[in-house]
Amino acid sequence: MSGHLFEAKGISVQFGGLRAVDDVSFTVAKGEVFTIIGPNGAGKTTVFNIISRIYDATTGTILLEGQDITQVAPHRVASLGIARTFQNIELFEHATVLQNLLIGAHIHRTTNPLTEALFLPSVRRAEVALREHVERIIDLLDLAVHRDSMVAGLPYGARKVVELGRALATKPKLLLLDEPSSGLNVEETEDMAFWIEDITKDLGITVIMVEHDMTLVSRVSDRVLAMNQGRVLALGKPDEVQRHPAVIEAYIGRPALEVVPT
Numbered sequence: 258m259s260g261h262l263f264e265a266k267g268i269s270v271q272f273g274g275l276r277a278v279d280d281v282s283f284t285v286a287k288g289e290v291f292t293i294i295g296p297n298g299a300g301k302t303t304v305f306n307i308i309s310r311i312y313d314a315t316t317g318t319i320l321l322e323g324q325d326i327t328q329v330a331p332h333r334v335a336s337l338g339i340a341r342t343f344q345n346i347e348l349f350e351h352a353t354v355l356q357n358l359l360i361g362a363h364i365h366r367t368t369n370p371l372t373e374a375l376f377l378p379s380v381r382r383a384e385v386a387l388r389e390h391v392e393r394i395i396d397l398l399d400l401a402v403h404r405d406s407m408v409a410g411l412p413y414g415a416r417k418v419v420e421l422g423r424a425l426a427t428k429p430k431l432l433l434l435d436e437p438s439s440g441l442n443v444e445e446t447e448d449m450a451f452w453i454e455d456i457t458k459d460l461g462i463t464v465i466m467v468e469h470d471m472t473l474v475s476r477v478s479d480r481v482l483a484m485n486q487g488r489v490l491a492l493g494k495p496d497e498v499q500r501h502p503a504v505i506e507a508y509i510g511r512p513a514l515e516v517v518p519t
């Protein structure tokens with residue numbers, strides 16, 4: 258085993274004539290917050306979709322704890338310990354916050370249909386443990402006030418936190434956050450930064466994040482990968498990557514030397 262929680266080795270994705278991801282490699286250590294940045298169309302979401310197995314890589318390999326998961330079926334990803342949130346929130350809108358989190362938690366139900374039908378003590382114990390786990394997440398994310406509210410009636414910022422809670426309810430080793438600050442105001446983005454810090458420090462979960470808000474990126478990321486046109490531009494500490502001439506050029510569309518004071 259490599260010692261990394263996650264590894265991408267030379268992954269590429271071809272859509273017809275377009276190489277959306279082109280020979281991208283990186284490793285993510287356990288407990289790390291690893292952020293992918295880049296201008297629109299850089300290939301960030303496509304990398305996420307490869308990791309969560311929504312897309313097949315045209316070439317390359319992805320490994321979780323040293324295990325090759327390149328060909329794993331999408332429905333098995335959650336049980337392997339990978340959870341994700343989406344750019345556009347995906348929740349059961351006409352269920353309560355608690356129900357949404359319980360649905361997430363139920364992927365770990367280990368009882369079989371017969372023992373469930375008989376409601377044996379083992380089933381009751383498993384159900385109690387799931388509910389306790391979900392209540393801990395509700396506490397951690399300050400969701401108690403919305404616990405029994407329908408998701409559809411919640412403000413956007415609260416729905417974003419519920420989606421994070423639903424992902425945490427699956428007990429992930431690796432959490433993929435797709436633009437966690439999108440649609441949030443400054444105060445809500447601050448809160449999101451706190452949640453991300455708590456998740457990694459208190460729960461020991463590893464995070465791979467796609468994010469545009471550079472304040473959030475600098476605050477929570479251990480390392481940053483910058484992409485443009487499917488390729489890796491730079492990889493390193495947040496301030497190093499943001500100062501990298503190729504990264505500045507990708508964002509502003511002309512060589513960095515024209516704008517960076519010496």
Ligand SMILES: Nc1ncnc2c1ncn2[C@@H]1O[C@H](COP(=O)(O)OP(=O)(O)OP(=O)(O)O)[C@@H](O)[C@H]1O
Pocket residue numbers: 272275277295296297298299300301302303304
């Ligand atoms: N299913 C698809 N079919 C065809 N082209 C696609 C598909 N998904 C993404 N692309 C293209 O691949 C390229 C990379 O897209 P991707 O969504 O990964 O970029 P991104 O960095 O996440 O951009 P954004 O910040 O705008 O979300 C784009 O040119 C996009 O149009």
